[in-house]
Amino acid sequence: MGTPLGDFIRTRRDTTQPESLGLPDHGRRRSPGLRRSDLAARAGISIEYLTRLEQGRDRNPSPAVVNALADGLGLAASEREHLRYLAKITGGACQSHTRPAPAPRTVRPSVLDTLRLLEPGIAVVTNRLGDLLAHTSGFETLTGGTGLLDTGSPNLTRYVFTDPRARDFFADWDAVADEVAFDLWLGPSVENTEWFATELAPLAGPEFTRRLNHHRVPPRGTLHLNHPAGPQLRLRRETLEVSSDAQQLTVFLPADEDTARALARLADRSRGHLRAIS
Structure with a gap:
């Protein structure tokens, strides 16, 4: 059985062209990307050990090995951080594993007080599962009519993959x-992620599972919305x-003057009937 760490190493090896790392192209290969022998040589480990890592038969590489693999694959800083994180959770899952469970939705009073200071701006408190835990009135104005806040326990990830309105709202839906x-x-924890992914996968289908298993670090550029x-x-x-x-507390700011004016008009229309922070 594979592991997230092994899947990531194998995926990156398959999608890394030898010439991008200054290696010679030896002609036809049975699979795309780097050979195991190429990566093993660059990382200073044996081919057998690399095979065990990719297949999930070794789950506890040392920090030195993780860094060597990052060097061997030519990873960017954000990808290196993801590799280190996968090594941590893969090793932890091997040592002890508790039952999958949903993440807590409680927001500390001091965080809520901070959110209130941002009124009437656009801000939201979330976790990495996509749970929307608290928000300003400005965030409600921004998402009004999109369906994102229609449920009692709104979740951005579930909305993106299961609500058809999300493809209209997010002009760059694929990036989101x-x-x-x-x-x-x-x-928040391995158990929280496992619980949520297991719940969402049957509803979201291959659009979700394909992205989850690719481990592609997103660039997170400007967000484009169709209100x-x-x-x-x-x-x-x-x-x-x-x-x-x-x-996480995320604040949304207009990226240009047209957006600033459009947000002001939306706020004017909504003034007088906004709800408090959820």
């Missing part, structure tokens, strides 16, 4: 889908980690 699927690997009221919006995102709670 890559983001929310990747973020599950950074969930149901008409305006097209371009938003920058600033995310602050609430590390002790495995939550």
Whole structure:
């Protein structure tokens, strides 16, 4: 049985062209990308050990091996961080594993107070599973009419993959889908991620499972939205980690003057009947 760590190493090896690392192209290969022998040589490990890692038969590589593999694959900084994280959770899962469970949805009062200070701006508290835990009135204005907040326990990941309205709302739906699927690997705990992915996979289908298993680190550029009221919006995102709670506070800012004016018009229409922070 494979592991997330082994899957990531194998996927990156298959998608890395030898010439991109300055290696000679030896002609036809049985599989695309780097040979195991090429990566093993670059990382300074045996082919047998690399095979065991990829197949999930060895789950506890040392930090030195993890760093050597990152060097051998020519990983970017964000990809290196993901490799280290997968090594951590793969080894932890081997040592002890508790039952899958949903993540807690409680937000500390001090975080809620911080959110109130951001009114009437656009801000939301989430976890990496996509649970929307608290938000400003500005966030409700931004998402009004999209269906994102229609349920009692709204979740961005579930919305992206199961609600047809998400493909209209997110002009760059594929990029957003890559983001929310990747973020599950950074969930509050391995057990929380396992619980959520198991629940969502039958509903979301291959669009979800394919992205989850690719381990593609998303670039997280400007967010492009098609608001149901008409305006097209371009938003920058600033995310602050609430590390002790495995939550994030994200603030959305207009990326251009047209978006700023459109948001002002949306706020004017909604003023007087907004709800408090959920």
